[in-house]
Amino acid sequence: MSTHTQTHGHDEHHEIGPKTLIMVWLALTVLTVVTIYIALYDFGRALNIIGAMTIASIKASIVAYYFMHLKFEDKLTWVYALYPMFLLFLLIATTIMETFTRNPALY
Amino acid sequence: MANGTAHDTMAEPSFYEPKGFMSWLLTTDHKRIGIMYLVTISFFFLVGGVFALLMRYELLTPEADFLSPHTYNVFFTMHGSLMVFFFIVPGVAASLGNFLIPLMIGARDVAFPKLNLGSYWVYLAGTAILFGALLQPADTGWTYYTPYSVQSQTDVVLITLGVFVLGFSSILTGMNFIVTIHKLRCPGMTWSRLPLFIWASYATAILQLLATPVVGITLLLLIAERTLGIGFFDPAKGGDPILFQNFFWFYSHPAVYIMVIPAFGIISEIIPVFAKKPIFGYKAIAYSSFAIAIISFFVWLHHMFVSGISETAAAIFSFLTMLVAIPTAIKVFNWTATMYRGSISLESPMLYALSFLFLFTIGGLTGVYLGALAVDVHLHDTYFVVAHMHYVMIGGTVFGFFGAIHFWYSKWFGRMFNELVAKIAWFFFFVGFNVTFFPQFFMGVQGMPRRYATYPAEFQTYHEISTYGSWILAVGVVIMFVNLIAGLFSKEKAPVNQYGSLSLEFTVPSPPPHENFKDIPTVTDWTYGYGKK
Numbered sequence: 001m002s003t004h005t006q007t008h009g010h011d012e013h014h015e016i017g018p019k020t021l022i023m024v025w026l027a028l029t030v031l032t033v034v035t036i037y038i039a040l041y042d043f044g045r046a047l048n049i050i051g052a053m054t055i056a057s058i059k060a061s062i063v064a065y066y067f068m069h070l071k072f073e074d075k076l077t078w079v080y081a082l083y084p085m086f087l088l089f090l091l092i093a094t095t096i097m098e099t100f101t102r103n104p105a106l107y
Numbered sequence: 108m109a110n111g112t113a114h115d116t117m118a119e120p121s122f123y124e125p126k127g128f129m130s131w132l133l134t135t136d137h138k139r140i141g142i143m144y145l146v147t148i149s150f151f152f153l154v155g156g157v158f159a160l161l162m163r164y165e166l167l168t169p170e171a172d173f174l175s176p177h178t179y180n181v182f183f184t185m186h187g188s189l190m191v192f193f194f195i196v197p198g199v200a201a202s203l204g205n206f207l208i209p210l211m212i213g214a215r216d217v218a219f220p221k222l223n224l225g226s227y228w229v230y231l232a233g234t235a236i237l238f239g240a241l242l243q244p245a246d247t248g249w250t251y252y253t254p255y256s257v258q259s260q261t262d263v264v265l266i267t268l269g270v271f272v273l274g275f276s277s278i279l280t281g282m283n284f285i286v287t288i289h290k291l292r293c294p295g296m297t298w299s300r301l302p303l304f305i306w307a308s309y310a311t312a313i314l315q316l317l318a319t320p321v322v323g324i325t326l327l328l329l330i331a332e333r334t335l336g337i338g339f340f341d342p343a344k345g346g347d348p349i350l351f352q353n354f355f356w357f358y359s360h361p362a363v364y365i366m367v368i369p370a371f372g373i374i375s376e377i378i379p380v381f382a383k384k385p386i387f388g389y390k391a392i393a394y395s396s397f398a399i400a401i402i403s404f405f406v407w408l409h410h411m412f413v414s415g416i417s418e419t420a421a422a423i424f425s426f427l428t429m430l431v432a433i434p435t436a437i438k439v440f441n442w443t444a445t446m447y448r449g450s451i452s453l454e455s456p457m458l459y460a461l462s463f464l465f466l467f468t469i470g471g472l473t474g475v476y477l478g479a480l481a482v483d484v485h486l487h488d489t490y491f492v493v494a495h496m497h498y499v500m501i502g503g504t505v506f507g508f509f510g511a512i513h514f515w516y517s518k519w520f521g522r523m524f525n526e527l528v529a530k531i532a533w534f535f536f537f538v539g540f541n542v543t544f545f546p547q548f549f550m551g552v553q554g555m556p557r558r559y560a561t562y563p564a565e566f567q568t569y570h571e572i573s574t575y576g577s578w579i580l581a582v583g584v585v586i587m588f589v590n591l592i593a594g595l596f597s598k599e600k601a602p603v604n605q606y607g608s609l610s611l612e613f614t615v616p617s618p619p620p621h622e623n624f625k626d627i628p629t630v631t632d633w634t635y636g637y638g639k640k
Contacts (some may be wrong), residue, residue: 011156083317084320085461087317090405091321091353094353094408095350095353097417098349098416098419099347101419102416
């Protein structure tokens with residue numbers, strides 16, 4: 001096991017207090033309940049999916065921001081966290097664009 | 108020496124000490140882990156190669172007289188899966204990257220040594236699952252396209268599970284390398300002094316980190332589709348089989364660059380040493396690796412031009428595909444310019460590097476043909492594609508990889524192979540490769556489809572030439588492996604700097620000690636100041 005003499009970057013430890021952690025946990029719990037609750041109603045297929053995905057995205061963001069300490073990270077880490085969001089958008093947008101521009105005569 | 112100073116580590120034991128099986132299995136030394144990857148991927152390369160030889164033997168005649176069509180399907184699935192997921196993807200990035208990155212940036216190890224060992228174990232777990240899959244091997248091809256992969260009676264779940272597990276190894280390795288390159292560069296190793304292999308490894312790591320999860324999820328969806336019948340890819344249940352192709356190629360096109368960008372880095376290291384010239388266009392080569400990494404995410408639909416996708420999407424992606432040729436050509440022109448008026452010596456690593464330039468250019472340009480929408484409609488799923496991808500994968504990645512093995516062999520093992528035998532092996536490999544794959548361009552243009560055990564008699568001559576070529580190629584590989592293994596037992600110890608490289612890894616003994624550098628070096632100059640008086 002190497003014992004590095006190189007110490008780069010920020011080594012300080014960030015801690016999130018119990019109050020914040022409980023608030024985050026409560027928020028996640030409430031959002032889970034909301035996800036289940038709206039699934040019981042038929043808002044139309046598209047709206048149901050958009051609603052569920054929006055809540056899931058908010059929950060994932062909260063987890064990343066607090067539990068995964070993104071809150072304390074530098075800009076580069078944010079780039080690595082946000083770039084996949086762009087790729088996800090690219091994948092979804094392109095797939096939808098491709099589907100909606102298909103020649104209807106072939107399908 | 109331009110880069111820092113040679114450090115007095117000669118008295119320290121090499122990283123091969125202590126000996127013993129467990130000391131290897133539990134090691135966190137990046138060099139040992141690199142060697143373990145090297146041995147494992149070499150094994151899979153040889154096994155995948157045997158599958159290829161058996162397929163080529165079957166194709167000597169138009170009839171299926173050696174392998175049944177089903178067995179043939181299984182063989183090309185295993186050949187593709189082994190070569191892509193178990194050899195090339197982890198090959199250059201994990202084996203060479205592990206060994207070289209800390210040495211080249213003046214670090215004692217990677218940023219997370221235990222995670223590094225964990226990545227290797229995850230890789231081994233993936234290979235173990237693959238062996239389980241051999242009991243009833245899949246016949247889907249390495250792309251596992253739906254709907255056939257959902258319907259096939261073979262064990263698609265196990266092989267895709269193996270690849271899924273393997274993906275974690277790739278992601279963790281990529282993350283480890285990114286952090287290592289950011290955090291552990293020695294004093295003076297600024298971004299503008301970084302060896303180009305490091306730039307290439309960084310670009311590769313980005314792809315590993317960001318693209319691999321997509322294929323992981325895709326294969327998980329496929330497994331769920333087969334086991335639970337959910338219907339993601341089933342039109343009868345509101346799904347779409349083309350969705351699988353979208354997901355699969357969203358990873359697998361960038362994966363082509365996971366395979367080949369490290370080879371770009373290798374070529375950038377080898378050519379200046381043997382041309383005795385500073386690298387031409389350092390920044391252009393460095394940045395073009397990133398340009399390729401970024402653009403590679405925007406081209407995946409070109410694999411699906413004839414899958415029934417919309418013409419609008421196809422036209423857009425045909426244009427985008429052309430863009431990736433620009434940074435790639437920038438590299439090729441810069442390597443060529445580096446050699447201009449250089450004092451070139453043709454030792455074995457340089458022979459592989461020059462072969463790379465020649466063969467990868469053919470592979471790249473034929474890729475432009477296939478990216479052209481109208482041409483692709485004619486050539487899709489023909490042997491033209493087989494030839495193109497092998498000119499990129501073997502002509503590019505494998506030639507680069509073999510060049511690297513020869514170039515850094517003395518550093519890895521502290522011994523030397525026989526140079527004359529290495530040149531003979533290269534000759535057989537180079538000739539065999541071209542005899543095998545060049546006729547496949549002609550076959551493809553004339554309409555010979557890929558993935559068939561039988562074919563019309565008019566293609567037999569081409570297939571015969573191709574099969575004879577595969578035998579020549581195999582002779583080259585065998586000679587090379589025997590020579591490299593024999594070199595391990597040679598009594599003559601390799602010097603610290605076999606070829607006069609200015610890179611930091613050649614300032615430490617061969618093989619290096621455990622933590623590479625007694626004192627962390629300070630870099631004072633550019634890595635590529637060759638030929639300066």
